[in-house]
Amino acid sequence: MTAALTLPPDPRLEGTLSVLSPSGELLRPDLVPGDEILLKLYTGMRRARVFDDRAMVLQRQGKLGVYPCFGGMEATQVGAALALQDGDWVLPTYRGTALAMMRGMTLAQILLAWRGHPAGYQVDPKLHILPFYIPIANQIPHTAGIALAEKRRGTGLLAMAFIGDGGTSEGDFHVGVNFAGAFCAPAIFVIENNGWAISTPTSVQTAAKNLASRAEGYGMPGIRVDGNDVLAMYHVTLEAAERARRGEGPTLIEAITYRILPHTSSDDPKRYRQETEADAWRGRDPGMRLRAYLESRGMWSEEQEQDVMKGMEAEIKAAMLEADQAAPIEPEALLEHIYAEPLAEMKDQLAEIRALEALK
Amino acid sequence: MTVAAERQAAQEQVKTMTMVAAVNDALRVALERDDKVMLFGEDVGMGGVFRASDNLQNLFGEERVFNTPLSEAGIMGLAVGLGIAGEKPIAELQFAGFIYPALEQINAQIGRYRQRTQGNFPLSMVVRAPYGGGIHSPEMHADSPEGLVAAVPGVKIVIPSTPYDAKGLLLAAVDDPDPVFFFESIKLYRSVKGEVPTGHYTVPLGKARIAREGDDCTVLCYGGMVEVCEEAAVAAAAAGVNVEVVDLRSIVPLDFETISESVKKTGRVVIVHEAARRMGFGAELSARIAEELIEYLHAPITRVTGWDAPYPPFTAAEHMYRPDAARVAAGIRKVLDY
Numbered sequence: 117m118t119a120a121l122t123l124p125p126d127p128r129l130e131g132t133l134s135v136l137s138p139s140g141e142l143l144r145p146d147l148v149p150g151d152e153i154l155l156k157l158y159t160g161m162r163r164a165r166v167f168d169d170r171a172m173v174l175q176r177q178g179k180l181g182v183y184p185c186f187g188g189m190e191a192t193q194v195g196a197a198l199a200l201q202d203g204d205w206v207l208p209t210y211r212g213t214a215l216a217m218m219r220g221m222t223l224a225q226i227l228l229a230w231r232g233h234p235a236g237y238q239v240d241p242k243l244h245i246l247p248f249y250i251p252i253a254n255q256i257p258h259t260a261g262i263a264l265a266e267k268r269r270g271t272g273l274l275a276m277a278f279i280g281d282g283g284t285s286e287g288d289f290h291v292g293v294n295f296a297g298a299f300c301a302p303a304i305f306v307i308e309n310n311g312w313a314i315s316t317p318t319s320v321q322t323a324a325k326n327l328a329s330r331a332e333g334y335g336m337p338g339i340r341v342d343g344n345d346v347l348a349m350y351h352v353t354l355e356a357a358e359r360a361r362r363g364e365g366p367t368l369i370e371a372i373t374y375r376i377l378p379h380t381s382s383d384d385p386k387r388y389r390q391e392t393e394a395d396a397w398r399g400r401d402p403g404m405r406l407r408a409y410l411e412s413r414g415m416w417s418e419e420q421e422q423d424v425m426k427g428m429e430a431e432i433k434a435a436m437l438e439a440d441q442a443a444p445i446e447p448e449a450l451l452e453h454i455y456a457e458p459l460a461e462m463k464d465q466l467a468e469i470r471a472l473e474a475l476k
Numbered sequence: 477m478t479v480a481a482e483r484q485a486a487q488e489q490v491k492t493m494t495m496v497a498a499v500n501d502a503l504r505v506a507l508e509r510d511d512k513v514m515l516f517g518e519d520v521g522m523g524g525v526f527r528a529s530d531n532l533q534n535l536f537g538e539e540r541v542f543n544t545p546l547s548e549a550g551i552m553g554l555a556v557g558l559g560i561a562g563e564k565p566i567a568e569l570q571f572a573g574f575i576y577p578a579l580e581q582i583n584a585q586i587g588r589y590r591q592r593t594q595g596n597f598p599l600s601m602v603v604r605a606p607y608g609g610g611i612h613s614p615e616m617h618a619d620s621p622e623g624l625v626a627a628v629p630g631v632k633i634v635i636p637s638t639p640y641d642a643k644g645l646l647l648a649a650v651d652d653p654d655p656v657f658f659f660e661s662i663k664l665y666r667s668v669k670g671e672v673p674t675g676h677y678t679v680p681l682g683k684a685r686i687a688r689e690g691d692d693c694t695v696l697c698y699g700g701m702v703e704v705c706e707e708a709a710v711a712a713a714a715a716g717v718n719v720e721v722v723d724l725r726s727i728v729p730l731d732f733e734t735i736s737e738s739v740k741k742t743g744r745v746v747i748v749h750e751a752a753r754r755m756g757f758g759a760e761l762s763a764r765i766a767e768e769l770i771e772y773l774h775a776p777i778t779r780v781t782g783w784d785a786p787y788p789p790f791t792a793a794e795h796m797y798r799p800d801a802a803r804v805a806a807g808i809r810k811v812l813d814y
């Protein structure tokens with residue numbers, strides 16, 4: 117854990133809330149959650165990371181389609197997810213696999229989603245997580261709408277959306293966050309600021325000093341947090357959630373993190389950035405940070421670590437078997453679920469597809 | 477460069493290029509010829525996700541080749557502003573499937589600007605967008621919105637199918653006084669190769685190309701579907717059927733003269749595109765042929781297209797959605813057996 121001590125300070129992190137230092141020293145004893153939460157946060161991150169590593173390997177083996185990895189950014193998603201209640205809504209981007217795991221989507225289903233199989237899109241409505249959003253920022257106005265619905269019904273539930281730093285340039289981002297503010301809707305917007313939008317750094321994305329400062333213009337608090345510090349992330353999300361449930365409206369959270377891996381399995385970051393930058397952020401690894409803290413309190417051992425790792429490997433293996441057994445895609449998959457009842461011409465088209473497939 | 481020097485340069489070298497290399501070469505020539513040309517879009521500075529703009533920032537600097545913030549409406553509106561002010565913008569939409577946030581600029585402004593300023597502010601601008609499927613890309617990365625844009629009066633739409641055409645048509649688009657949308661098939665980017673002159677040349681907009689001659693049936697297609705249709709035509713030839721494959725190259729303006737000649741010769745028409753059938757560009761083609769050439773038809777017009785469904789987000793089902801040679805062959809059989 118000494119490597120982290122030599123980390124140069126990163127200007128991106130200036131003014132962000134941290135609970136633990138990169139080497140796991142406790143900076144804010146007042147913000148440490150209970151032991152049970154600590155362990156859930158740690159295992160949530162560990163499991164997510166193992167999945168991410170395996171998914172990249174599976175992609176290389178041709179067993180998944182294009183895969184948007186998140187390794188090194190898991191604290192943002194895991195911390196935020198654990199601060200929510202059952203019934204709260206989550207609107208993830210394509211990079212939200214850790215969120216999906218935390219919200220209870222099965223690994224088999226996540227694998228099928230990244231395999232481009234319809235079963236991967238059939239998210240259980242009870243989980244209140246929507247399928248990964250591909251077009252940037254479309255989820256932001258939806259979040260305002262869902263939050264407004266919960267407000268009208270007086271449920272005390274909220275909606276939380278994720279977006280990248282690049283995504284905050286889209287019109288839908290501004291429109292959606294503004295609506296949530298205007299309607300005082302119980303919403304949380306998490307900007308997962310990983311420094312890059314494919315090859316475009318945040319500094320080219322905007323002239324704003326930081327992204328959270330925009331919140332003032334939308335009439336809501338804007339909070340900057342060390343996104344690699346899962347305890348900080350958990351804390352600010354919990355506060356935002358309580359505010360939302362008290363009827364005080366939405367919060368914009370800018371989580372400063374870093375994408376140490378490529379943008380997706382088909383990207384090559386060497387084309388546009390210095391890998392020394394990524395190396396520095398490897399030293400801020402969110403899992404290592406919490407583990408060091410847990411170990412300092414005697415709450416975690418190598419044995420427990422191995423248990424989580426082995427358990428996860430076995431789970432992924434089982435999930436792969438399950439995913440492999442998913443029904444082959446039938447022509448119906450193309451034309452089903454577009455209308456409640458297929459239109460007459462669609463029935464004809466279905467017959468046509470079946471006939472064509474039969475010829476193959 | 478003088479015209480004579482250009483001609484000489486064009487003759488100097490011919491290279492075998494992929495489609496994406498031809499696009500890159502066209503962009504290089506356009507930037508070289510005219511200082512007013514600017515190239516921008518998401519990740520364009522580092523070469524773009526398909527590398528269509530590779531190395532151009534190195535050659536021409538960040539003032540002329542640059543990354544924009546992530547916003548299609550912003551990119552489109554920026555191009556309009558630059559165009560109004562007399563620059564020559566070439567804007568890239570990273571994927572045609574992300575054109576939707578830009579549709580307001582396209583419909584409400586780009587298509588109307590010349591008329592609403594009575595010709596005082598013409599918009600000479602080019603929008604490039606990779607379109608279509610065939611490479612197992614994720615949801616929204618395979619859309620074919622050319623019909624949607626074709627419904628907007630005031631814009632032109634070019635869709636090349638060979639490296640030679642890609643370069644020549646793109647350079648013609650840059651010279652064109654009107655806004656031109658240039659859709660590049662993601663499938664063809666690296667799968668086709670051809671000889672391309674390294675200098676400046678243009679292929680005129682609005683002239684179709686007979687990709688293969690035949691007199692039994694006319695297949696109308698463009699972009700990513702041309703190779704599929706040629707494959708079907710080769711198979712048909714083995715069975716003694718001569719199919720004429722017409723590569724439209726641009727859908728606005730449409731070379732109806734070439735279409736008309738072919739239809740009069742064959743009397744049978746199959747229209748092929750990747751977009752959904754309902755309100756796809758094939759609907760327009762079919763209507764126009766029915767309106768003007770009905771007495772020459774020996775069979776009803778047939779459309780081989782995507783189904784009336786979103787392009788499947790399920791990559792594993794792509795092969796059932798995107799027309800392939802077998803489906804085109806079935807369409808050809810249908811019009812012949814009528």
Ligand SMILES: Cc1ncc(C[n+]2csc(CCOP(=O)(O)OP(=O)(O)O)c2C)c(N)n1
Pocket residue numbers: 211250251252279280281282283284308310312313314375379518546548570571574577
């Ligand atoms: C509307 C739209 N435009 C373009 C894209 C292509 N695209 C996919 S990811 C991406 C960059 C996103 O960067 P950011 O918002 O910072 O999120 P990150 O991927 O870094 O998590 C782009 C341009 C898209 N998916 N949607």
